[in-house]
Amino acid sequence: MIRPTIPFSGGALRRFAYAPRHDERQTYPLLAHQDPDDCVAWRKGAAFVVADFLGAVAELASRLPAKRHAVNLCRDRYHFLVGFAAALVSKHVSLLPTCRAPESLAQLNDRYPETYVLADHEDVPGGLPVCRVPETHSRVSSTHEIPTISSERIAAVVFTSGSSGLPRAHVKTWGSLVRGADALARRLHIETPMPRAIVGTVPAQHMYGLETTIMLPLQQGWCIHAGHPILPADLRSDLDGLRVPAWLMTTPVHLRAYVSQQIPLSKLEGVVSATMPLSRTLAARAERLWGVPVQEIYGCTETGVIGSRHPTGQERWTLCRGLRLRQDGDAAWVSGGHVGAPFRLADRIAVHNEDQFVLHGPGYDLVKVAGKRASLAALNAALLGIDGVVDGTFYRPGAGRTGNGRLTAFVVAPGLTPAVILAALRAKVDPVFLPRPLHLVEGLPRNSTGKLPHEQLENFAARFIGSTRSRG
Amino acid sequence: MSHPAEKQEVASAVSETDIARLIVEAVHLEVSPPDLDPTAPLFGDGLGLDSIDMLEIALSVSKKYGFDLRSEDRAAFASVRALTAHIERHRTK
Numbered sequence: 001m002i003r004p005t006i007p008f009s010g011g012a013l014r015r016f017a018y019a020p021r022h023d024e025r026q027t028y029p030l031l032a033h034q035d036p037d038d039c040v041a042w043r044k045g046a047a048f049v050v051a052d053f054l055g056a057v058a059e060l061a062s063r064l065p066a067k068r069h070a071v072n073l074c075r076d077r078y079h080f081l082v083g084f085a086a087a088l089v090s091k092h093v094s095l096l097p098t099c100r101a102p103e104s105l106a107q108l109n110d111r112y113p114e115t116y117v118l119a120d121h122e123d124v125p126g127g128l129p130v131c132r133v134p135e136t137h138s139r140v141s142s143t144h145e146i147p148t149i150s151s152e153r154i155a156a157v158v159f160t161s162g163s164s165g166l167p168r169a170h171v172k173t174w175g176s177l178v179r180g181a182d183a184l185a186r187r188l189h190i191e192t193p194m195p196r197a198i199v200g201t202v203p204a205q206h207m208y209g210l211e212t213t214i215m216l217p218l219q220q221g222w223c224i225h226a227g228h229p230i231l232p233a234d235l236r237s238d239l240d241g242l243r244v245p246a247w248l249m250t251t252p253v254h255l256r257a258y259v260s261q262q263i264p265l266s267k268l269e270g271v272v273s274a275t276m277p278l279s280r281t282l283a284a285r286a287e288r289l290w291g292v293p294v295q296e297i298y299g300c301t302e303t304g305v306i307g308s309r310h311p312t313g314q315e316r317w318t319l320c321r322g323l324r325l326r327q328d329g330d331a332a333w334v335s336g337g338h339v340g341a342p343f344r345l346a347d348r349i350a351v352h353n354e355d356q357f358v359l360h361g362p363g364y365d366l367v368k369v370a371g372k373r374a375s376l377a378a379l380n381a382a383l384l385g386i387d388g389v390v391d392g393t394f395y396r397p398g399a400g401r402t403g404n405g406r407l408t409a410f411v412v413a414p415g416l417t418p419a420v421i422l423a424a425l426r427a428k429v430d431p432v433f434l435p436r437p438l439h440l441v442e443g444l445p446r447n448s449t450g451k452l453p454h455e456q457l458e459n460f461a462a463r464f465i466g467s468t469r470s471r472g
Numbered sequence: 473m474s475h476p477a478e479k480q481e482v483a484s485a486v487s488e489t490d491i492a493r494l495i496v497e498a499v500h501l502e503v504s505p506p507d508l509d510p511t512a513p514l515f516g517d518g519l520g521l522d523s524i525d526m527l528e529i530a531l532s533v534s535k536k537y538g539f540d541l542r543s544e545d546r547a548a549f550a551s552v553r554a555l556t557a558h559i560e561r562h563r564t565k
Contacts (some may be wrong), residue, residue, distance in 0.1 A: 230523050231530045233540035257527050261534060370524055406500065419503065432522065436500035 027148040028178040030057075030085055032221040036144045040218075041078040042197060043226035045241060048078060051144055053085075060086035065129055067114035071095045071105065072205065074120040078226035079133040080204040081214055083118035084156070088174065089147050094118075094156040096205040097167070098372060099430060102127070107166065112157075151175025158207045160301045161374050161430055170207075170302050179338035180304040181215035183320035187308040188272065188295055190220075190247065196269065197242050199225040200249040201235070206371050207301040208274050212249040230254065232263045245269035251371065252278045253405065255294075259285050268292050274299065275371040276405050277361065283311040298359060300346065300373075303339045307357065319355045327351040346373070367396050369405050370432045379407075382428040386421060389413045391444050393452060394435065395461050408465065409435035412443055439464050486537075486563065491556045498532040499525040510552040529555075538564035 033040060033050045040053040048056075060082055064070070070087040072094045074080040087094045095112060097104050102125035109115050109128055116129040124130055149155075155174040159167040190196070200213035217224045223244060229235040235258060239246055247270045250258075255273055258265075259282060271286060271294040283294045298317055299305040306325075307317040319325055322337025332349035335342040348360040362368060365376045376394055383392045392411035411421060418438045425434055445456040492505035495514070499521060508519075515521050521529075526549060530541040533555075539562045541548065548558035 229543070230527055231541055231543055232534075233530075233542045234544075237542075253524055254527065257531050260531065370522070 024175070024179075025151060027150055028174060028219075030088070030147045030149060031218045033146075034221065038221060039195065039223040039244075041081065041224040041226050042242065043076070043078055047223075048226075050146075053082070054144060054146070056082045057085045057089060060131075060133060061090045064090050064092065064131055065116045067092065067116050067129075069093050069095050069108075069112040069115040070118050070131075071097065071108055071115060071128065072118045073097075073100060073124060074118060074133055074204075075228060076120050076226050077200065077204055077213060077224055077228060079120040081218070081224060083120075083133045084204075084214065087118070088149060088153070088155055091153065093154050096156055096158050096210065098159060098203070098206055099167075100125075104167070111169075149174045151178070156210065158205075158210070158301050161372055172304075176304070176338045176340065177210075177215050178219055179322070180211055181219040183322060183338055184211060184216055184297070184305045185220050186321050187297070187305065187318065188247075188270070190270065195223065195244040196220075197223040197225050197244050197246040197267075198249060199235070199238060199242075199246050200228065201230055201254045202249060202251060202275070202371065203228065207304060208297075208299070208371060209249070211299075211304055212272060212274075212297075232258050232261045236263045236265060239265050239267050242267050247272060251275045252282060253370070255286055256282055259289055262289060265290050270295065272297055276368055277359075278311055280311050287312055298347075303334055303343050303345075306334055306339075306345075316352055316356045316358055319357060324354075325349070325351050325357055332357070367394070367407060367433070369407060372430055372432050374430070374433050379429060379433055382425060383409060383411065383421075385428070386413075386416075386424040388416045389421065391446075393444060393457070394433075395457065397461070397465055406436040407433055408461070409438045410441045410444060410460070410464075411438060412441060416440075486556055486560045488552050488556045491559065492552050494532050494536065495529055495552065495555075498528040508552055510556070512551060514549055514551060514555070533559060536565075537562075 031040065036051040037049045039047045039049055041048040064086060070083065070092045072080055072083045074083050084094050095108055095115070097108060105125050105128060116131055117124055118131055118133055120133045151174055153174045154171055155177055156172045157169050158172060159169055161167055198213050198217040200209055202209035202213065204210055204214050213224065225238065225242070225246070227238050229238045246267050248268060249272050252273055255271070255278070268290050270292050273294065274297045278296045286294045293310060294312065295308055296311045297305050297308045305320055306323060307319045309317045320337060323334055323339055324336045326333045327350070330348065332345045332351060333342040334345060346366045347362050350358045350360060352358055367374050367376050367379070379394045380392070383389060383394065390412045392409060392413070394407050394409045396407055413421060418440060421438060422434055444452055445460045446452050447456070488510045489505055492508040492510070495501065496503060496505050496508065501519065512519060534540050537559050545558060548555050
């Protein structure tokens with residue numbers, strides 16, 4: 001056979017010599033840890049090494065129900081990981097709901113055939129078969145072979161709140177998750193292979209938590225901290241108990257609490273914040289307090305991470321490697337890399353050049369609370385649909401204010417109490433969006449055409465907000 | 473020998489209404505503190521608070537009563553009554 005001569009270019013050689021692990025490949029290994037004794041997870045003084053982990057995954061996989069969809073409700077991050085991996089190697093799809101309410105699980109059961117729950121606690125609503133992820137696993141096999149998974153395999157389905165009330169599902173292939181983790185590591189500039197732990201204050205079921213506290217350490221060969229510390233005292237003692245430097249994956253709400261209490265965090269090497277805008281002031285205070293960089297990442301459930309910045313030094317965001325951002329009037333579309341087909345972002349974005357952009361905040365209709373999103377129009381429709389509510393609007397306090405990002409609402413409802421209105425709303429919307437507080441008013445500053453101009457609403461709201469928001 | 477300030481501190485025990493007020497103010501609840509059922513579960517189906525509320529409550533408790541709540545004190549977060557008793561036992565101010 002005569003082979004054609006292939007010109008040997010310098011570019012081709014460089015690409016070959018570099019051989020990036022995570023360019024588009026057919027399969028990716030379950031984890032990047034090299035040695036059977038490398039630490040995969042850490043819980044209160046106990047290390048779970050690669051051999052423990054693979055044994056636990058094989059043991060759980062051997063007794064998973066003969067079904068297809070695993071709702072992973074595990075609270076402990078190592079249990080979540082064992083459940084996620086056991087489902088993955090068994091070709092089951094992990095369903096990751098952000099809401100654990102019985103109705104949400106019932107909806108999943110109706111929507112996905114052959115569903116079961118993976119749990120590590122008793123607090124599981126009835127109605128679905130439960131497979132328990134045990135506290136500790138005995139090793140059932142001595143194999144140390146790391147499974148490889150097809151990049152096309154559907155690993156997980158994550159959810160956003162849909163405007164119709166039914167959560168919208170977003171499918172994540174194993175390849176997109178691995179490539180996203182690789183893009184994230186490159187953006188955060190923490191690629192060096194030293195032992196390192198990842199601690200998170202966000203649940204693994206949330207896309208940001210899945211990317212930063214599960215996929216990133218799994219694909220970088222780092223150690224996953226099994227806990228889910230939220231309170232300042234918990235975070236402090238959890239970090240004290242680690243043997244290696246740690247990155248903290250958190251949100252501005254949590255960060256504000258830790259900084260305001262001035263908690264010392266030993267072993268801390270860096271902080272990553274996402275889910276809502278991080279003020280430069282808070283980022284600077286955190287960097288002064290702990291002497292480590294605070295990075296901010298931008299992304300959404302549909303796409304995963306899109307870019308990052310160092311908020312004390314940069315206003316512009318840098319796009320993840322492999323992604324493309326295209327401006328089309330007011331809309332911005334992201335595509336390529338771990339994102340794939342073009343996706344229209346809900347935020348207002350100005351593309352600066354091919355790898356930098358400026359984020360101008362959420363589109364007017366989009367509200368984000370505690371990492372969940374909703375449409376302002378849909379929330380207002382739910383409010384106006386309540387018997388006895390004559391007029392009303394949800395209101396998002398301005399970005400310049402500190403606070404935890406909760407919404408408030410102004411409601412005209414003669415004869416109703418806030419408690420009654422809240423009870424009616426609770427049945428229709430996710431509790432994180434319930435107004436805190438809800439102001440009963442005599443009327444809204446609508447103009448002659450019945451519209452509620454933004455500026456009028458801001459001035460109107462200022463009269464209420466200034467007097468009630470005392471927290472800093 | 474007793475110090476007047478100490479005497480006063482011992483006298484002002486933490487009441488359930490104090491803690492109900494702390495919670496209502498920390499998380500902007502739409503109830504007046506005396507109307508808060510002291511036995512109702514704070515999280516889940518009761519008042520429907522979430523983990524961000526738990527963080528806010530822990531910050532307020534730390535500021536006002538001088539000690540840190542931990543998640544292992546889970547029982548303390550069961551209700552206003554449980555939290556009041558826990559604070560009374562652990563307060564440093």
